[in-house]
Amino acid sequence: MNSKIKIFTIATISFAASVFTIGTVTAQTKLTSQSKVTINGIGAVKVGMTISQAAKAAGTKLVSDAPNQYCYYVKPQQEPKNIAFMVTGNRISRIDVKNPQVTTLKGAKIGDTEARIKSLYPGQIKVTSHKYDFKGHYLTLIPKDRADRNYRVVFETDGKRVTRFRSGKLPEVEFVEGCS
Incomplete structure (x- = not known):
């Protein structure tokens, strides 16, 4: 009789652990301000996904003001x-x-100094002049991993601090004016 109780207890613990794991995975897939930016995505949303795949991964509807075909x-x-x-x-x-509030996996964010970005990614930052802010720069993270060679993270600065950033695939991640 004791062996039946032990088996039941083990099954209950195993079941409880499985439920907890599923809940944790679900909670992490919803896109939030705590989702981390990587060289090829943010949270569960990855470069290469269709809009419907990205919306499902983000756990929210994705909307556009003016879609065009290009x-x-x-x-x-x-x-x-x-x-x-x-x-x-x-x-x-x-x-x-x-x-x-949004950061990269290493913690880089808007408001960081240029020096901090360079220290977070030693030997991986290419600095170029900003096209519109004569004091500013583009700090481009060039990945070391060959598998990521077609991706970048670009931090825009005012010459001192990060004002915005973007990640994605080449050549789009380097389009200064977005879709314009």
Whole structure:
């Protein structure tokens, strides 16, 4: 009789652990201001996804003000604010971040100094002049991993601090004027 109780107890613990794991995975897939930007996405939304795949991964509807067939942006209908996804060829090609709460995996964010970005990614930052702000720069993260060679993260600065950033695939991630 004791062995039946032990088996039942083990089964209950195993079941409870499985439920907890499923709940944790579900909670992490919804796009929030705490979702982390990577070289090829944000949270569960990845470059290369269709809009419907990205919306499902984000856990929210993605809307556009003016879609066209070549290049346009979609954004989460509600939260997080100040995040936009560039769409080219009917797929997500880049993520634009203007939300100061959103960070990269290493913690880079809007408001960081140029020195901090360089320290977070030693030997991987290419600095170029900003096209419109004569004091500003583009700090472009060039990945070391060969598998990521077609992706970048571009931090725009005012010459001192990050004002916005974007991640995605080449060549779209380097389009200074977005879809314009």
